[in-house]
Amino acid sequence: MSSFILLLLFFPLVVPVTKSDDGCTPIRCSKHSPIIRFPFRHQTQQPQRCGYPGFDLNCDHKKDTVLVLPFSVNVVVKEINYTSQTILVHDPENCLPQKLPHLNLSTSSFNFLLDDYLISDSAIFKCSDADKSLYRFIPCLVDPINKYYFVDNHNTRLYPLNSCTKIHDISAVPWSISDKNGFRLEWSEPTCGHCEAQGKRCSLYNSTRLDSIHCIDKQPTTNHHGFGCFLAVIILVAFVHQYIRFRIGRENQIKIEKFLHDYRALKPSRFSYSDITRITHQFHYKLGEGGYGVVYKGKLNNEIDVAVKVLNNSKGNGEEFVNEVSTIGRIHHVNVVRLVGFCADGFQRALVYEFLPNDSLEKIIFQAGSKKISLDWEKLKDIALGIARGIEYLHEGCDQQILHFDIKPQNILLDHNFNPKICDFGLAKLCSKEQSAVTMTAARGTMGYIAPEVLSRTFGRVSYKSDVYSFGMLLLEMVGGRKNEDRNVNNTSPVYFPQWIYNHINAEDNPTWAQIDEEGNSIARKLSMVGLWCIQWCPTDRPSMKAVVQMLEGDNGDLTMPPNPFPATTNSVGAGHYQTEMAIILEDWKKNYCAVKWDLLKTLYDVTRKEYL
Template identity: 40%
Template sequence: MSRIIDRSKRRNISQVFTFRELAVATKKFNPHCLVGEGGFGRVYKGYIESIDQIIAVKQLDRNGLQGNREFFSEVLTLSLVQHSNLVKLIGYCADGDQRLLVYEFMASGSLENHLLDLRPGKEPLDWTTRMKIASGAAKGLEYLHDVADPQIIYRDFKASNILLDEDFNPKLSDFGLAKLGPTGGKEHVSTRVMGTYGYCAPEYQMTGQLTKMSDVYSFGVVFLEIISGRRVIDMSRPTEEQNLIHWAAPLFKDRSQFTAIADPLLGGKYPKKSLYQALAIAAMCIQEEADRRPLIADVVMALEYLAMPIDEKKATMTSTESIHHVDSVKGGNAREELGV
C-alpha cells in the first residue's frame, strides 16, 4: 500500500502475537495441523486458549513470493475493512524475520478444493451452492469497491482465495496484492502487473493500469470456472481446451452449446434458464473492453436471484421476469449477446 491511512479510520484492531504463542497454538507447527500450502508458505489450523478461538495461521515463507511489503499490505487492508464476505484477520506476528498472519478458521477450505481439485469420491458442489458462493464473493468485492473508504481494488480474485465456512458461505482472503483505489479524479492506479496468469484483465496486463473493472474481469473468470468446473488454464487438457476463455468463446455464440459449458459433474441438475443467465453474467464480466463490463453492484443484484433456492425463485419471480432482471445488468444486452 502506497498511501498512509489515518488510523482513526481503522475498523478492526489486529492483535499482535508472539511467535511462541503461535507455536503453542499450532503444536509447534505440527504437520498434522497443516491445512494448506502455496507459493506464500503454509497454513496451519490452531487454537488460542486466551481468546478461546480456533484459528488459521499463515506462516509466510521467508524466501517466498510474499515479502514484507505484501505482508504489511495485508495487515493494513484487513484492518480497514469488515464484512461478512471478507475473511477476518485476528492478528499477526512479526517476530524477527518471522511473518505470520492469524485469521478466523474457515472449516470448508477454499473454493478451489471443492471445484478444481476435487478428490475422487468427494461430492461436487450443487448448482445452488455454486450460485450462493458466487453471490457472496461478489458481495465481498462490492464492499471493497463501493463501501470501503478508501476504495480497495482486490487484484487477486481466484478460486483459491475464496474460503468457505462450514455452511459454504464464502469469504475473500489473501489481500497481499490489494491496492488502494484511484483518487484525485484519476480513473486508474498505475502499478506493476501482479496477480495470477489467466485471471488478469487484458488492459491491466498490457498497461499496468488497474481499475475496479480489472476485478470485475477476474470475477467473470472465476464465475466461469464455477459454472464449468474447469480451470482457467489447464495444460492437462487438449490444446484447444487449455485456455477456458478461448474454449468458451465460440460456445457463447451458439445457444445449443450452452449446456456443453456446464460442469459435467452437475449431471444436468440445474435449471436451464439459470445456466443461461449465469453465462450471460460471466460473458459480460470477461469482455475485452473494460467499459463494457458491468459494475460489481449490478452483478450482485443479478446473482442474488440466481442464488435463491429454486422454490423461493418460483415464489418471487417468473422466468421471463428473471431474464429481464439479468438484462438490466448492462443496458439490456445480455439476451442479445447470448441469445437467452
Template identity: 45%
Template sequence: MFLCTKGFIMDLFSWFFVYIFFHFLCFDSAQGQTTSHSSCTEEFQCGNLRNLSFPFYKSTQLDCGLCKVDCDVSPNPIIELERVKYQALDKSDVFVRLQDSSLGELLKNSSCLIFEKNVSISFSPSITYRLDSLLTLYKCYRSQESTHEEFFNSESYQSYNVCESFILYYNTSVNFVQEFDLPSGCFFIQLPVSRSLEAKSNNSGLFHLLTDELILGWTVSDECNQCYYAGGRCQTDNTTNKFHCAYTFVLDAGNRKTKVIVTVAVFLSCCAGILILLFCFRKRTFWYKCLMFWKSKTEDHQNIEAFLKNNESYAPKRYTYSEVKEMTTRFKNKLGQGGYGNVYRGSLQNGKHVAVKVLNELKGSGEEFINEVASISRTSHVNIVSLVGFCFEGRKRALIYEFMPNGSLEKFIYEERSDRVCQLDWPILYQIALGIARGLEYLHRGCTTRILHFDIKPHNILLDEDFCPKISDFGLAKLCMKKESIVSMLGARGTIGYIAPEIICRNLGGVSHKSDVYSYGMMVLEMVGGRKNVDVGVDRTSEIYFPHWLYRRIELDEELQLIGIMNEEEKECARKMVMASLWCIQTDPSSRPSMSKVVEMLEGNLDFLQIPPKPYLYSSSRTEVISLEVEPA
C-alpha cells in the first residue's frame, strides 16, 4: 500500500515545479530568447516625438519601460510622471520639452494657487530624471512673518507679497535649493521659469518669470540597462528602496517541432502529477490537511502565525472557519461591504450578537489583518470597538467584533441620508464628538503602546444602541513607542478629505499623532455641517469649502446659522465643536492641539476658547478649491 506523508507531498510538489521550470528554462536558453520582454526593446512611432524606445513605453504595453507615453492623444502625446500628465511638445536625444496645462491656466489667471504646486520627481534607483530651469521659492506663512522676514532679507532674497496667506522669497541667481535650516513656518517649492531669466526685468513680477514648460532629461542606471536589455524588468524593492531585476521565463515561438515536444512533455508531467495526487488524496479530509500544510509554507501565512504566537497574551479567541459559518448562518445576513471584504451579522453560542468582517484574500504579509488584531487587542476603552475573536485558516480570514445596532456615523450626519435614518440632535452630536476625542486620547496616551489610527472618518465610527461612539477599522494603524514624536511611513495612508497635509507633503512637518488630530477635526466639521467639507454643488461660491465659511463667521463673531439649533445650550455645543475643529485642522502639525487638549476644549468654558489662526489649505473661489489627490491606503 502506498503511504502518503506530508514530507512526501512537499517533495512531490517541489520536484514537479522544478521539473516544469527546468524544461521552460532550458528551452528558452536553447532558442536564445529568454523572456516576454524581448519585443519591448523595439522602437515605436509616437506622434511629433517620432521614434521612441526604452526607457519610454506605450500606454498599451505592460512592464515595457519606466516612463509611460500615450501616443494616441492629439495634437501632442502625453507623458505621465508621478501621476501628473504632461503634453510632450518636442524631443531631442537627451531631453523632452513638456507642458503642464494646469500650470498654464494658473499662470494665465495670475492665481496664487500655483504656489500650492511643487514640480519635483522622487528618486528611483533605475532612472534619474533632471528638470532644468527651475526656480526655488521659499514659501512662508504670514502668521510667523517676524521670524522669516529678517532671515531672508539678510540673504539678499527678493520677496513676493501679493498672496493672502503667505509670502514668497526667491533669488533668480540661485538655481538650486540652498542647504540651510529654514525658519519656522517656511518650506521650499520649485516651479519652472523661462530659460532667459536675465532678459526679464526683476520689476515685471514673479508671474512673468514663471512658465508652464519644463525641460526633462534622464539617465538610466547601468544596472537597469543591463537588466532590461537582457530581458528583465527594472524594479525597486519597497523595503530597502534598492534596485532589483526581475525575470519572467516564457516559451519562444520559434522552432515549432521543439515547442510541440516540450508541450507534450509538460502535459504528460502534469497528468502524472495529478494521478499521483489523486491516489494520495482519496479522502477529502486528508487532501484538505495536505493542502493546508502546503499553503502554510507561504510567506504571509508564516508571518501571521508568528505574530499570533508571539502575541498570545493579547490575542482574543481564535475561531475556525466552520465556526464562523455557523455563527453567521452561512453568511446569511449581510450588513455591508467595502474594499476589505463583507460584514455579516452573527451570534455566538451564548446568544451575544456580533459583526463578522470576512476579509478578501490579502496581499503580502497580511499587514491589515495584523494591524487590526495587534491594535484592538491592546485596547480596552468605552469608545474603542471590542474585538471578540478572529479566524485565520489558510487564506480564510475574519475578524469578529461586538455588534453595533446603529451602524456607522456616516449614515446619520449627511443631508442625503435615507428617510429611515433620523437626524441626530445637537446634544447627541456633541456627545459623539466628545466620545471620539476621548477614544483617540486613549489611543495616543492611555495604551502601553501608542496607536496611530490614520483613517479617522465617519464610516469608521460605529454607534451602539445609545449612540455611544466607538472607533473601529484599525487596518491602517501604526504602533509606536510613546516617546516617539515622529513616525516613519512609506507612502500615504488614509482617505481623501481626511488625510493630514504632512502625509501628502512631508515639507509641512513630520507624521505623528497630530495627523489623527487633523482627521478628527475634518470629521467633526462634517458632523456640524451635515455635509462634505468640499461641496461644489452648493449655490453660493463662498460655501464650497465649509471650514472657510465657518471660520469667516467665527472671525466676524456672527451666528453660525447651523440647522437644528433650538436653544442657547445647543448653540454653545455647536460653537465649541467648531472652534475645537478649526484648531485641529491647522496646516502646521505643531499648531494643532493634542487630543487631551481637544477634550479639554469641548468640556471647558466657551468663553476661554481662543479663535484659532486661519487654516491655510483653503480657497474661497469655486474654481480654486484645493484637492489632494492620492490613492487610499
C-alpha cells in the first residue's frame, strides 16, 4: 500500500472535466502553472473561439506553459496577471541573449513592460580580449577562444571595443534583459476590464470578428452524471500509464531529452539556395575547386566571413553531403573546422563553413616562388600537434568514434594564427568505440595517404589506425616539403621518400638537415621519427593518436627508433616479376601479412609514385 501511495506522488493532478455554457472552461498545464483563459487559449485543447488571435499557449513535456513569440522564440509563461494585463516569461534554455536577435515583438500582440525596463538599441560582441569589465558578459555562449558580451550601443561610442567583432545588432530591447533569463510583457488589446468589473469573464463568440467580445459568468456548470465511475477509470488508467513510464521509460526519456537539448544548441543552420546566392554575392569570389564542387567566399550578415562549398550534381554527392553534415555537425573542437550551416534545396546542395584566411597546409608546404609562406620549425611542430589533437578528438573525444579516411595537407585549413583545423568529412565513417574494425565495401581516400589495409585486407583490419598512417605520411611531407606522390616531377630518385628518410635520419651528411639550425634539426628529427612510427605497414605496430600526441609533446630523448617498415629490395619492379611471384606472396600474406615483400607493396600501391631527394 505504501508503494502505491509513493507512486501516486508522481502522478499529474487529475482535474474533473467540466462543461461551461461556451465550452471554454479555464485550464492549466499543471497545478503550479498559470490558469489559461481568455484572451489566452490552449492551442489544441480549447476551441479557437476561446482565445484572441496571437494568444495561443501550449504545454510541453515538462508540463510548462509555452508561448511562441516571433520568430519561433519559445518562452515559458510563469505568471499571467489578467487585471494588469501582463505576463512573466522565462527562457527554458537559460540563454536569452542568444535568442534576442531573432525576437521581434512588432508583429505580436505584446510589448516589453516599459515601467520595469530601460529600452535601448544593443548588440552582441565577440571579444578575444577577456578584460571587458565595463560590459555584460554572456556565460551561456561557450567558445574556447572568445568571450561574448551584451553591449549598449551608446556605451560603444564612449568606450570603444578593441579586439572585438560585432555578431548581432539588437533593436529596442530592455537593457537589463542581458543578465536575466526572464522578463515581463504587457498587452493592450483585447481589454476585458468591463467584464471583470461585472464579475464575469470575456469570450470571443465570433472568431472572424475581433470586436465581438462578450461577458459570460465565470462559474461553469458541471455534468455530474456518471462522474464517479469516470473519475475511477481515469485514476486507474493514469496509475498504469505512469507506473510503466516511470519504471521502464525513465532512462530512455532522459537520454532523448538530453539529445534534443544538445541538438537544438549545436545543430548547424539550414539555408535556402537563395540564401547561398546572397551570402556568396552571386558566387563572385571563388576560393578553389575540387572533384566534389566549388568553394566560394561569402559573408553572413555582411560581417562574418564564411566559405561555401557548392556541391556538384554528380553521382555520389548525396552520400557525400549527408556524411558531411551528420558527421561534422556534431563536432566542436578547436582543431576541427566548424560547419555553420548547409543548403538542401531541391537538387542544390551546399555546405557553409567558417572562413579560414590562410588556406590549406598544402599551399604552405608545397607552394613555390614568391608567394610561398615560410614558417619556422616551431610553428610547423605546433601545426602537427594541433592536427594530432584534432584526430585524437575524432577517435576518442566523441560519443562515437569518427574515422576520417582522408587526412592529407589539402584537408588541413589554417586560421589567421596558422592554427590547423581538419576539414572535408565526406569519406568519414562513424562507429562504436568498442568496435575494433570497420567494414568497407570499397577503398576510400587519396593515393599516397591510404593505409595498406584499406587497399587490401591482407595487410590487416581497417580501423582508426588507418588515419594514423595518413597522418604519418602528412608529417613526412611537412619535413621534406615535397609530396610523396607527384606524377609531374622529372629526374627523381627511384627511392621512396619515407624509406629515404628512414635510411638517412641519423646520417651526419643528411642534406635534409644540413642547413637547419640546432633547434630546427631537433624538431625535424622528431617529426620524422613520429611519422615513421605512424606509417608502419602492420596496423598493430602503429601507435594510437593519443600516443602520437604524447610523442610530439615530449622530448626527443623519449623517442626510440621505429622498426624499418621498408625491407630491403631491388630498385625496380617489373610487371612480369609481379605476376610470377603473386601466388607465392599471397601465401606469405596469409601466414604473416606484416612481413610482405616491399617490392610487391610498391607494385600494389602504384609503382609510378615518385620519391625525391
